[in-house]
Amino acid sequence: MEKFITVLQDIKTLFNRSLSELSIDCVVFGFHDEQLKVLLLRAKGSDSWMLPGGWILKTEHLEDAAYRILKERTGLDSIFLQQFYTFGANNRYNGKEIMARLGLPQEHNFFPERAVSVGYYALVEYSLVEPQMDFMTEECHWWDVQDVPELLFDHNEIVSKALKALRKQFDHEALGFNLLPEKFTLIELQRLYETILGLEKDKLDRRNFQKKMLSYSFLERLEERKTGGAHKAPYLYRFNPEKYADYLRENES
Amino acid sequence: MEKFITVLQDIKTLFNRSLSELSIDCVVFGFHDEQLKVLLLRAKGSDSWMLPGGWILKTEHLEDAAYRILKERTGLDSIFLQQFYTFGANNRYNGKEIMARLGLPQEHNFFPERAVSVGYYALVEYSLVEPQMDFMTEECHWWDVQDVPELLFDHNEIVSKALKALRKQFDHEALGFNLLPEKFTLIELQRLYETILGLEKDKLDRRNFQKKMLSYSFLERLEERKTGGAHKAPYLYRFNPEKYADYLRENES
């Protein structure tokens, strides 16, 4: 019961400083082992998983709140973040249900009756993320996108809509580099594309893919090669954000 | 002063039944005279124009609220509606400022301090819309997109983001038919495309454009021709939503 009181105080403080009817949910994508991953967490007292999310301070810009929440959760400062949809079903969320799930006494419910949630997706470099706990979190780790379990609230819908939005944008913008380490090989890049677009391995023709990628001015081949593999050492490449900005200026606007 | 009191009562009632921190703003697009139009309104007591918008009832689905607001404003029942972005700058809106603009006494401010707004854009058939007034509206009519004046709050930003989103979707989905009457000629369709994509007249090659459109299974040529023009009578066409659904199934998913 002591624990409950403490947690309740924390929640109370949080809510006093935040907007109550609006929250943020983040779908954090990472790429590892040729698999697209999402970061999920399990709250204390709950055995269901959910998306990392949070509340918006009363004086805080919506986007700043999203960055703050992600920083708190991943430790990362500058990440690619994209708002993709706002979820407003009138039954998507239920304050009393949350209290119950967290094993907290319902008569102290500080959660609002209803909350609309703004969905952001983030693209991060898997290896840099050290999933962070907070006072309500019991577990936090990566899941393969295909293996995402049944989540709390409408979070499954949020994940699937995020994935759809990601795929759509992926066709038109060079987003993939946010998911890879600074230096990577073309075959790694190809696997990333195949995975995100939901294609099977080698569905994309390796030669055509490489030709196409090399035709982009914003992809730089380094002198360095990746050693350690059992075969011919492939070149390493680097994404050049400045040149990509130039490229965008020339091809859009 | 009598008037003020009445309006205040109406607003009060409205706010008691609605979410207070969240609103909806709608960018209603129409097409007329080879021009893309947006529907704007001017509130009583204000000399600035703004987007039609409204509040979400506490028990109402976000999307239902958007449809309701549009129905109230355009009289139209089934319209193409698309959520495109949620605007959450912490200084985008100011409850007290609104009261001042409306010439209402500030000590009775019922507007929330801050509100985040979900942006929807709508595509409607210009000729079907009869702009509707409500108790706060003094004027409501169409503006050429290029001539949109300086608007209240961040509404200019909302319009420009809506236009950007519209153009982006326009490249990938057959949205244009929502803006045209049931029967139309190919040259009308071409003008619509040129206008929305921001191209000058005849920038698209008429022959190639027609060839492309006719290749789509969801566009039906009617026996009927459009008469009355001073020249050869062009065929009329109709968009077939069922066939378009089939087309989407075959070419996406």
Next chain:
DNA sequence: CACCATTGTGTGATTGTGACACAATGATAA
């Protein structure tokens, strides 16, 4: 040091897109 999975590159076939010209039409005006 032979092996072999993997990398790096080039070429021809197919498809899609863009540029262009001419006959048919139908209201208008002589």
Next chain:
DNA sequence: TTATCATTGTGTCACAATCACACAATGGTG
């Protein structure tokens, strides 16, 4: 009644982009 003329409807060719495909070079492995 008929010539005029802006506009409609359609076909062909050139070029670019994409796709399918093969072979020599490489660098650990055994």
